[in-house]
Amino acid sequence: xxxxxxxxxxxxxxxxxxxxxxxxxxxxxxxxxxxxxxxxxxxxxxxxxxxxxxxxxxxxxxxxxxxxxxxxxxxxxxxxxxxxxxxxxxxxxxxxxxxxxxxxxxxxxxxxxxxxxxxxxxxxxxxxxxxxxxxxxxxxxxxxxxxxxxxxxxxxxxxxxxxxxxxxxxxxxxxxxxxxxxxxxxxxxxxxxxxxxxxxxxxxxxxxxxxxxxxxxxxxxxxxxxxxxxxxxxxxxxxxxxxxxxxxxxxxxxxxxxxxxxxxxxxxxxxxxxxxxxxxxxxxxxxxxxxxxxxxxxxxxxxxxxxxxxxxxxxxxxxxxxxxxxxxxxxxxxxxxxxxxxxxxxxxxxxxxxxxxxxxxxxxxxxxxxxxxxxxxxxxxxxxxxxxxxxxxxx
Amino acid sequence: xxxxxxxxxxxxxxxxxxxxxxxxxxxxxxxxxxxxxxxxxxxxxxxxxxxxxxxxxxxxxxxxxxxxxxxxxxxxxxxxxxxxxxxxxxxxxxxxxxxxxxxxxxxxxxxxxxxxxxxxxxxxxxxxxxxxxxxxxxxxxxxxxxxxxxxxxxxxxxxxxxxxxxxxxxxxxxxxxxxxxxxxxxxxxxxxxxxxxxxxxxxxxxxxxxxxxxxxxxxxxxxxxxxxxxxxxxxxxxxxxxxxxxxxxxxxxxxxxxxxxxxxxxxxxxxxxxxxxxxxxxxxxxxxxxxxxxxxxxxxxxxxxxxxxxxxxxxxxxxxxxxxxxxxxxxxxxxxxxxxxxxxxxxxxxxxxxxxxxxxxxxxxxxxxxxxxxxxxxxxxxxxxxxxxxxxxxxxxxxxxxxxxxxxxxxxxxxxxxxxxxxxxxxxxxxxxxxxx
Ligand SMILES: [Zn+2]
Ligand SMILES: [Zn+2]
Numbered sequence: 166x167x168x169x170x171x172x173x174x175x176x177x178x179x180x181x182x183x184x185x186x187x188x189x190x191x192x193x194x195x196x197x198x199x200x201x202x203x204x205x206x207x208x209x210x211x212x213x214x215x216x217x218x219x220x221x222x223x224x225x226x227x228x229x230x231x232x233x234x235x236x237x238x239x240x241x242x243x244x245x246x247x248x249x250x251x252x253x254x255x256x257x258x259x260x261x262x263x264x265x266x267x268x269x270x271x272x273x274x275x276x277x278x279x280x281x282x283x284x285x286x287x288x289x290x291x292x293x294x295x296x297x298x299x300x301x302x303x304x305x306x307x308x309x310x311x312x313x314x315x316x317x318x319x320x321x322x323x324x325x326x327x328x329x330x331x332x333x334x335x336x337x338x339x340x341x342x343x344x345x346x347x348x349x350x351x352x353x354x355x356x357x358x359x360x361x362x363x364x365x366x367x368x369x370x371x372x373x374x375x376x377x378x379x380x381x382x383x384x385x386x387x388x389x390x391x392x393x394x395x396x397x398x399x400x401x402x403x404x405x406x407x408x409x410x411x412x413x414x415x416x417x418x419x420x421x422x423x424x425x426x427x428x429x430x431x432x433x434x435x436x437x438x439x440x441x442x443x444x445x446x447x448x449x450x451x452x453x454x455x456x457x458x459x460x461x462x463x464x465x466x467x468x469x470x471x472x473x474x475x476x477x478x479x480x481x482x483x484x485x486x487x488x489x490x491x492x493x494x495x496x497x498x499x500x501x502x503x504x505x506x507x508x509x510x511x512x513x514x515x516x517x518x519x520x521x522x523x524x525x526x527x528x529x530x531x532x533x534x535x536x537x538x539x540x541x542x543x544x545x546x547x548x549x550x551x552x553x554x555x556x557x558x559x560x
Numbered sequence: 561x562x563x564x565x566x567x568x569x570x571x572x573x574x575x576x577x578x579x580x581x582x583x584x585x586x587x588x589x590x591x592x593x594x595x596x597x598x599x600x601x602x603x604x605x606x607x608x609x610x611x612x613x614x615x616x617x618x619x620x621x622x623x624x625x626x627x628x629x630x631x632x633x634x635x636x637x638x639x640x641x642x643x644x645x646x647x648x649x650x651x652x653x654x655x656x657x658x659x660x661x662x663x664x665x666x667x668x669x670x671x672x673x674x675x676x677x678x679x680x681x682x683x684x685x686x687x688x689x690x691x692x693x694x695x696x697x698x699x700x701x702x703x704x705x706x707x708x709x710x711x712x713x714x715x716x717x718x719x720x721x722x723x724x725x726x727x728x729x730x731x732x733x734x735x736x737x738x739x740x741x742x743x744x745x746x747x748x749x750x751x752x753x754x755x756x757x758x759x760x761x762x763x764x765x766x767x768x769x770x771x772x773x774x775x776x777x778x779x780x781x782x783x784x785x786x787x788x789x790x791x792x793x794x795x796x797x798x799x800x801x802x803x804x805x806x807x808x809x810x811x812x813x814x815x816x817x818x819x820x821x822x823x824x825x826x827x828x829x830x831x832x833x834x835x836x837x838x839x840x841x842x843x844x845x846x847x848x849x850x851x852x853x854x855x856x857x858x859x860x861x862x863x864x865x866x867x868x869x870x871x872x873x874x875x876x877x878x879x880x881x882x883x884x885x886x887x888x889x890x891x892x893x894x895x896x897x898x899x900x901x902x903x904x905x906x907x908x909x910x911x912x913x914x915x916x917x918x919x920x921x922x923x924x925x926x927x928x929x930x931x932x933x934x935x936x937x938x939x940x941x942x943x944x945x946x947x948x949x950x951x952x953x954x955x956x957x958x959x960x961x962x963x964x965x966x967x968x969x970x971x972x973x974x975x976x977x978x979x980x981x982x983x984x985x986x987x988x989x990x991x992x993x994x995x996x997x
Contacts, residue, residue, distance in 0.1 A: 171898075171928035176561075178901035184645045187564065194571075198630055201577060205627065209620045212587075216616050220609045223601030227609060231595040238591055249577040251707060256572050263568055267561050275930045284894045298683070299662070300692065304685040370915040371954060404798055411914055430769070438731045445650055450893070451658040452650055454665070456903050457896025460927040464949040465936045470996055482879065483935030484888030489668040501923040501949055506938040507997070513956060517728060519937070519997045531784060540908065549681045557995065560982065 172276040176269045182453055183266055186290070188443035189319055190259035193250060199350055201248050201354050208241040260315045290317050297323035326438045333431040338363045338422070341434055351441050359437045362430060364390035364429040368403050369421055373411045383407065455497060461485050462499040505559050512554045514541050519557055564644055567637040580626040587619040623995050651900070651907045658868020672889040674756055675874060677763050755877050763870040768797050771873055778880065789877050791834050792869055798841055799865075816845050861995055884935075891933065899927035922947070939997045943967035943981055948997070955992040959985035 185291040212234045219230040257312060265286070289312045296305035302324055307319050309379045310361040344362040354360065368391065371383035384407070395430045403415070409418040420426070440445055466485040508521025518541050520528075528542040539551045590612070597608045658665060666689050673682035758774055761767040775782060775790040782790055802819035820842070827838040875885040884891070906925055939948040942962035948954045948964050956962045961982045963971070972978040972989035978985050 170934070171933045172930050175901070179897060180645065181650065181900050181904060182639070182897060187641055191634060192575045192643070195634055198577075198627065198634070201580065202627055203582075205623050207621075213616060213620070216609070216612055220606060223604040224598060228598050228602070229596060229607075231591060235588065235591045235595060238584060238588045240579060242588060245577055245581050249581060252576050256568075256576070259568055260572070263561070263565055267565070270561055276932075281830045282876060284897065285890065287897065288890055288893050292672075295665075295669070301685060301688040304681055304688050307671070307681045307684050308673075308678065309710070341679050371859065374732055376659075389784050390884060447659070449650075450665075453893045453896035453900065454889075455896070456651070456900045456927075457892035457894065459903075459923055460895045460899035461892060461933060461935070462939060463936045466949055470950065470952050481886075481935060482884035484886070484891040486935070487878075487884040487888045488881075488890045489883070491894060493658070493668060494665045497657055497921050498923050499947075501926050502938045502940055503926060503945060504938075505940045505942075506934060508937065513995055516996045517993060519995050531786060544806055557956055557962060558982070559939065559962050559997075 172274040174272060174277075174280065176266075179269060180266060182287070182291070182449050183442055183527070184518075185449070186262050186317065187259070187266065189322065190255050192442045193322070193428070194255050194259075194346075196348065196351070197248055197252050197255065200347070201245055204241055204244050208237055209241065211237055214293065225440050233347075234433065258316045265317055275375050286312070286314060286317070289452040290315055291448075293318040293320070295448040297327075300327055302327065322442065322444075326435060329438075330431045330435055333427055333434060336427055338366050338430075341430070344434075344438075349440060355437075355440060358399075358439050359433055361391065362433060365399055365403060365421075366426065366430060369406065369426070372406050372424060375411070380407065385456045417425060454493075458490065458494040458497045460500050462494050462497060464499055466491070466499070467495060509558050511557050511559055513547050513557045514539065514540055516547070522554075525554075533552075561644065563640040564637070567640040571633040571637055575630045575636075577626075577630065578627065579624060583619065583622050584624055587616070587623075588956045590615055590619065636668060651904050668889050675878075675887050676761070677870065679756070679760055681765065746981075755874070757876065758877075759870060762873060763866060766800075766866055768793055768800065771869070772797060774877075775873075778876075781880055782876060785876065785879065787872075788834070789869075789872050789876050791830050792872060792926070794830065795837070795841060796865055796869055797826075798823055802844070813888045820845060895929050895933055898929055902927050937997045939964075941967050943971070954995050954997055956995045957985065958991050959983050961985075962995060962997075965994075 171187055180368070215230050215234045215237075222230060260262050268279075269283055272283060272321075285310065289308065293314070295307045296302070296308065297318075298468070302320070305318070305323075306320055309315050309320060322393050329340045329344055332338075335487060340368060345363065350377045356407050364386070368383050368386050369381045371386060385401045387400065389404050402421070406418050406421055409415055411422045413419050413422065436446065438444075445452070459526060461483070463483075466483060484490055507519075508524060510522040511519050512522045512525065513519050514525075525542070532542060532545070534540050534548065537551050538548050540548050594608050594612045598605045631983075666685075670682055670685055670689075673679075673685060754774070758770040761770045772790075772793050775793055779790055798819050801817050801822050804815055804818075823838070823842055827834075827842075830838055856862050878885050902924070902925060906923075910924070939954045939962065940946065941948060941954070943963050944967045946952065946964060946966075952964050954962050954965045955965050955968050957968075957980050959980050959982075962979050963981065968989060971981060976988065978989055
């Protein structure tokens with residue numbers, strides 16, 4: 166028979182929600198490394214060229230060249246030092262996150278008070294993640310600061326993402342294009358065509374203006390960025406567009422000219438961004454919450470006849486019945502049970518309400534019901550003789 | 561976890577750019593030396609430069625190797641993660657359920673923040689939500705559907721923003737449109753505003769008055785619930801009067817005397833239940849001003865007492881409104897974390913059958929939770945093994961055995977008398993009685 170309750174804490178399974186926590190710092194470290202690599206390659210190219218050229222130069226010219234390469238090498242060192250500082254901060258964050266998840270492995274059971282504390286911190290993390298994703302950045306910052314969990318959340322990453330998303334929604338491609346060039350290799354690796362889409366958008370803007378010079382620029386732009394790429398379809402679409410004015414009704418050109426295209430671009434950017442940094446595509450809060458709503462929900466939670474745990478019974482109120490979540494839980498499935506779960510020694514009142522005998526007695530004492538009489542604590546209207554209580558058998 | 565930690569350690573000690581920086585420094589030194597040689601002896605310039613070519617090349621090869629080392633560290637860490645988290649995917653079928661209900665999720669979050677006493681964050685959040693939400697159109701005279709049972713407006717989800725904003729005197733767009741909202745405001749939301757004020761005074765300003773006033777008004781209900789909130793607050797008030805220094809009065813006993821006066825006014829009402837506590841509080845008067853060494857010290861030097869009173873107030877206030885005392889959001893997210901591994905497996909299995917667990921009435925598997933997470937009695941029909949619902953409610957036979965209505969109908973089909981499936985008793989199907997579990 167399946168267990169009705171569990172206090173078993175299986176940390177490995179439990180951390181399903183927490184993988185992104187450990188993945189993101191590593192992705193950011195990787196990005197940091199790629200930037201370092203780019204700087205080194207660039208300097209390599211320049212320095213090697215200069216040093217080679219200097220061999221055949223006059224001494225004073227050679228001296229100047231050497232000084233220039235020296236400056237380049239020093240510049241590289243400065244940049245690497247900055248990246249190293251960033252790297253150290255990311256590694257520190259990574260360690261704190263590992264330690265946070267490690268804590269869970271040291272908690273013996275779900276009933277332990279330490280689990281409660283841990284779970285509160287996780288809720289705070291999920292809330293900050295949600296707030297950031299929905300664009301409530303200031304709230305996210307304040308909550309993270311008040312709860313002292315700055316190292317367990319990614320405010321800067323999401324803020325950056327939000328800034329670029331907004332620039333696209335405002336009709337600007339520049340910010341997103343420079344993001345693409347910063348992440349060029351990683352984007353290539355996941356076969357992203359985000360940059361092509363952005364280049365196509367620039368082309369569309371040139372074509373839209375209708376003036377001849379811009380039309381020529383458009384063609385130059387298309388040759389440079391859209392033709393010969395991995396995806397020939399972009400060149401074809403661009404070519405076709407030039408043949409159609411901005412007010413065309415012909416598809417797909419009408420859609421291409423539409424300002425709505427920026428909304429698609431923004432969406433595609435966010436999706437690509439999250440994929441690149443191993444961030445889940447939806448708020449973790451949604452995932453945890455909808456699982457929790459179902460696991461807690463019973464048919465009683467939206468029942469017309471549900472026993473209202475009102476003031477007189479003093480019983481803990483069900484979170485799904487509580488105002489905060491009741492409407493939210495209306496359309497989720499309720500939990501599966503294979504066994505009845507009831508207070509000990511259940512009795513039924515003449516009005517059909519079932520209570521545990523002991524609790525019913527205690528409640529009536531507190532309500533000051535006369536000895537030998539009994540009331541339904543959820544509905545004080547009627548008073549019955551205690552003998553009208555009937556034992557009920559629930560298997 | 562140990563492997564992840566080891567991989568991380570490796571990264572911290574070896575897999576970083578510090579070596580690379582050293583290598584760049586060597587390159588700088590190399591260039592510097594050559595430059596100095598050329599400057600000192602220009603005639604040998606060509607020779608020095610020729611000698612420089614290979615070391616420069618080697619320097620960059622070294623730099624690339626350094627980077628490879630860093631990269632190796634990263635790959636090792638990633639592999640450790642992969643080994644630890646074998647299932648990389650998170651359930652996705654939750655998408656639609658909550659995505660369409662952003663407003664309800666936001667409301668739950670706002671209420672959660674208030675419960676936790678994070679008033680500043682709640683205030684910022686309400687501001688940000690109302691700035692983002694589309695403005696309330698002024699000329700729409702839509703009739704608001706009212707729930708017949710509770711009298712609360714349905715589909716009036718935005719009003720929580722106005723209430724919370726109002727609670728903080730934040731003016732938001734469209735407020736004028738609902739300026740006479742006092743009438744429209746549902747009872748619950750009004751009360752929620754009250755809770756906000758009382759908690760803010762109590763927890764943040766250590767002002768007991770609003771809480772005491774509320775407790776006095778609900779004295780009867782509180783006592784029925786077996787709550788001692790009212791006494792807890794009175795005791796705090798006593799302590800406050802006792803210890804507040806009045807700079808105008810030079811009588812060193814001014815505080816204790818005010819406390820005594822308060823006690824005479826207030827404590828008689830508590831005498832039945834709290835006789836021992838009240839007399840012990842008054843006993844403290846004998847120790848003034850050496851309270852610190854008196855047996856009453858714990859009453860007077862308890863820094864968390866306002867925190868405790870706030871928690872106790874929240875519990876009672878919410879309980880009376882039919883709100884749970886632990887934050888529902890916390891309970892639900894915690895339950896979700898516990899149930900998720902099971903649901904993730906279900907989703908994987910159901911995905912193959914092109915099903916989704918969120919599109920059915922009942923979860924396909926059990927999701928056991930810790931004991932504190934059961935709030936309702938559950939009735940599973942012993943015949944059909946189905947959970948009772950409003951459509952298929954529990955029915956009690958005259959012998960006291962309970963089965964679900966559908967099972968009863970099935971069992972008694974075409975018969976005027978039926979035998980109970982669990983005992984020899986026979987009865988008429990009409991004698992079965994609906995029970996509320
Ligand atoms: Zn419920
Ligand atoms: Zn029977």
